[in-house]
Amino acid sequence: MKTRWYWKTAAIVAAVVVVAILWFVIARPVLVLPRISLAPGYSLVDGSGQTVTSEDGRGKLTLYTFAYSRCGQDCDAIYRTLEAIDSRLAEQPPRAPALRFITITIDPANDTQQQLAGYSPPFTPRAVEWKWLTGPEKILKNVSGGAFGVLYQPRENGTIFFAPRYVLVDGEGIVRAIYDTPELDTGRFVEQLDLVYEEIAQAQGSARLAYEAAHFFACYPH
Amino acid sequence: MINIIRSRWTLPVLGLVIGLVAVIVLWNAVRPHTFAGTVMQSPQPAYDFTLTGPGSQPVRLSDLRGSVVLLFFGYTACPDVCPTTLYEMRDMLDALGRRAEKTRVVFVSIDPEKDTPQRMQAYLANIDPAGRLTGLTGEIDTLNEIAAQYGIFFQKRPYNDSGGYLIDHTATVLLVDEDGYLRVVYPYGTPGAAIAGDVAYIMTH
Numbered sequence: 001m002k003t004r005w006y007w008k009t010a011a012i013v014a015a016v017v018v019v020a021i022l023w024f025v026i027a028r029p030v031l032v033l034p035r036i037s038l039a040p041g042y043s044l045v046d047g048s049g050q051t052v053t054s055e056d057g058r059g060k061l062t063l064y065t066f067a068y069s070r071c072g073q074d075c076d077a078i079y080r081t082l083e084a085i086d087s088r089l090a091e092q093p094p095r096a097p098a099l100r101f102i103t104i105t106i107d108p109a110n111d112t113q114q115q116l117a118g119y120s121p122p123f124t125p126r127a128v129e130w131k132w133l134t135g136p137e138k139i140l141k142n143v144s145g146g147a148f149g150v151l152y153q154p155r156e157n158g159t160i161f162f163a164p165r166y167v168l169v170d171g172e173g174i175v176r177a178i179y180d181t182p183e184l185d186t187g188r189f190v191e192q193l194d195l196v197y198e199e200i201a202q203a204q205g206s207a208r209l210a211y212e213a214a215h216f217f218a219c220y221p222h
Numbered sequence: 223m224i225n226i227i228r229s230r231w232t233l234p235v236l237g238l239v240i241g242l243v244a245v246i247v248l249w250n251a252v253r254p255h256t257f258a259g260t261v262m263q264s265p266q267p268a269y270d271f272t273l274t275g276p277g278s279q280p281v282r283l284s285d286l287r288g289s290v291v292l293l294f295f296g297y298t299a300c301p302d303v304c305p306t307t308l309y310e311m312r313d314m315l316d317a318l319g320r321r322a323e324k325t326r327v328v329f330v331s332i333d334p335e336k337d338t339p340q341r342m343q344a345y346l347a348n349i350d351p352a353g354r355l356t357g358l359t360g361e362i363d364t365l366n367e368i369a370a371q372y373g374i375f376f377q378k379r380p381y382n383d384s385g386g387y388l389i390d391h392t393a394t395v396l397l398v399d400e401d402g403y404l405r406v407v408y409p410y411g412t413p414g415a416a417i418a419g420d421v422a423y424i425m426t427h
Contacts (some may be wrong), residue, residue, distance in 0.1 A: 006237020010244040017248045034263045038373030038407065041392055054375045055392060138363065142370040172260055172407065173373045173392075208256075215261060 030214040031221050033176040033195050039064075039169040040147030044104070044135035047116035052102075052133055054173060061099045061196060064167040066150045068107035068160055069119045069132075077182035078164055079122045082130070084186040090127035095197055097171055101130040104144050106152040106162055108137045149178075170196060192221060255423045258416035259397070259408035267402040269371035273330065273358035278339045281328075281358055284402055289326045290421050291398040295374045295391060297333035298345040303393045303410060304329075305349065311395070312350045313414030318421060322354065324400070325421055331359040332369065332376040332391055372396060373407075399424055 024030075039062075043053045065082065067075045082101055089099065105111035111119075111134045121130065134140070144150045152162035166184050168177040177192055203211035213219075268283065275281035283291065292311060296304035308329065315322040329346060331337035342357030349355060359365075369376055376391035393410035397420065406420055 004233075004237070006233070006240055009237060009241045013241055013245050014248055017245070035260065037262070037264055037266075038371075038396075038404070040370040041373050041375035042370060043375055043377045051377075053377065054373065055390075139366060139370075142367050146367060147370045147373075172409075173394075174260065174262070174407070212256065212261070215263065218263070 024213060025217045025219070028214070028219040030210050031195055031219050032199055032211060032214045033168070033192055034218070034220055035215065036175040036178065038147075039167070039173045039175050040143045041173075042135070042139065042143045044133040044139070044143075045113050046131045046133055047113060047119065049113055049117070052131060057100075057102075057169065057171070057173065059171040060097045061171060061193070062169045063099060063101050064148065064169060065101065065103045066106050066144050066148070066152070066162060066165060067103050068105050069111050069115060070107065070159070072159075074159070074162075076122075078166075081166070081184040081186065082125070082128075083123045085184075085189060086123075086125040086128045088186055088190050094127070097200070099128055099193065101125065101128050103130070103132045104140065104148075105132065105134045106140070106144055106150065107160055108134055108140050168193070168196070171200075195221065255420070255427070257406055257420050257423075258412050259395075259406040259420070261406055262404050264404045268396075268398045268404040269368065270402075271364070271368045271371075273360040273364070273368075274339055275356055275358050276339060276343050281356065283328075283398070286326050286328075286398075287402045288400055289324045290400055290424060292325070292327045292417070292421075293330065293372065293396040293398060294327070294393075295330045295332050295369060295372070295376065296393070297331050297389055297391075298337050298341055299333065300389070303391075307393060307395060307410065308346070308349045308355060310412070310414035310417070311355065314418045314421070315350070315352075315354050315414075317415050317418035321422055321425055324425065327355045329355055329357045330365070330368065331357065332365055332374070332389055334359050334362050334365060397421070397424070 039054065041054045043051060046052050065078050067078055113134060116132050116134055119132065145152065148165070148167055150162065150165050152160055154160050163180065164182045166179040167175055170176050176196055199211055270282065270284045272280050272282040294307055294311065311327045315325060315327065318325055331342060337359050339357065339359060342359060346355040346357050347353060374392045376389055378387045379390050380387045395408040395412065396404060397406040399405045405424060408417060
């Protein structure tokens with residue numbers, strides 16, 4: 001029995017749809033960073049005594065780091081990373097929303113607001129706003145140790161053991177990347193940051209569907 | 223003449239209609255649902271907690287697995303944002319019809335000084351007389367911990383010298399799916415009907 005031409009047409013259309021989906025998943029024409037978890041809600045203070053809340057980050061991109069002012073060499077790699085990112089971004093035209101650095105202290109007993117007021121960070125960024133935040137120990141434990149998942153433990157000699165972590169949070173307060181390393185590959189970070197900028201700029205109207213599909217099919221960079 | 227048209231065009235037209243229907247059915251089957259909020263790819267279940275619920279009974283989030291949970295943080299003296307959102311939640315439950323039986327709206331107080339379980343129950347019954355909204359409260363330290371985990375900022379803001387205060391807070395609505403994973407984050411102002419569409423989709427996929 002001959003197959004009717006309209007059944008053939010329907011089969012071809014179905015095959016085209018399936019092939020298009022496979023192509024999207026394999027070729028990954030749209031890459032996104034995953035929406036991993038919610039960044040914590042908080043209300044902390046910076047060195048000037050100004051209250052900084054998680055809501056202040058709405059509509060901005062934030063790279064969180066965790067350190068303490070007496071950290072010394074243990075934090076050199078973090079500062080080198082932040083300086084290198086700042087230098088890379090300073091060479092580019094400014095983009096919206098701007099990236100900001102927030103370093104949350106893991107040593108609230110010593111890093112009081114007064115201590116932070118007199119603290120000079122190891123470099124002055126050219127392109128990125130950089131804030132150090134402190135607050136009550138309990139709240140910092142909830143924020144850094146709990147929600148951001150940073151491992152830290154005071155040592156007997158007064159220093160603090162910690163596992164360096166960088167967390168990129170988007171303007172909706174969603175964690176988009178976590179880097180567990182003392183020194184971040186700046187090039188890789190900037191490439192991934194570009195993906196977030198592309199999504200912000202392009203995921204509008206019908207293109208939003210392509211970006212949602214990229215999230216749905218986990219089209220993440222390697 | 224009519225017979226000629228019938229015999230010549232009936233099958234092609236039928237074929238075209240079948241082809242179009244096939245495309246629409248396939249497209250609906252494979253396209254990602256467009257959610258009203260931001261979809262998360264949480265690799266771990268939502269942070270679990272136990273708070274005090276109606277009748278001062280403990281309520282654990284993980285005990286609600288099997289239902290879609292909509293979490294919202296606020297307080298009963300909240301002048302605008304909280305009642306507006308809770309009315310949207312009521313509308314969402316109305317729009318869900320029978321699916322509302324498998325949907326829980328959980329209102330977590332960030333004002334434990336004033337919001338006793340009794341006060342919350344009375345407040346929520348006023349918004350939804352059908353009693354479908356669940357109010358939870360607890361110790362401030364516990365609430366701080368939970369709020370941080372769910373991206374909720376809250377801070378008291380005194381407005382007079384006699385102890386009156388408002389609480390500034392994040393007003394997102396968080397959808398936790400039947401398996402206990404945080405799936406969608408809704409900004410303040412998302413219509414209840416739109417959230418109902420997402421809940422229905424999640425229940426059927």
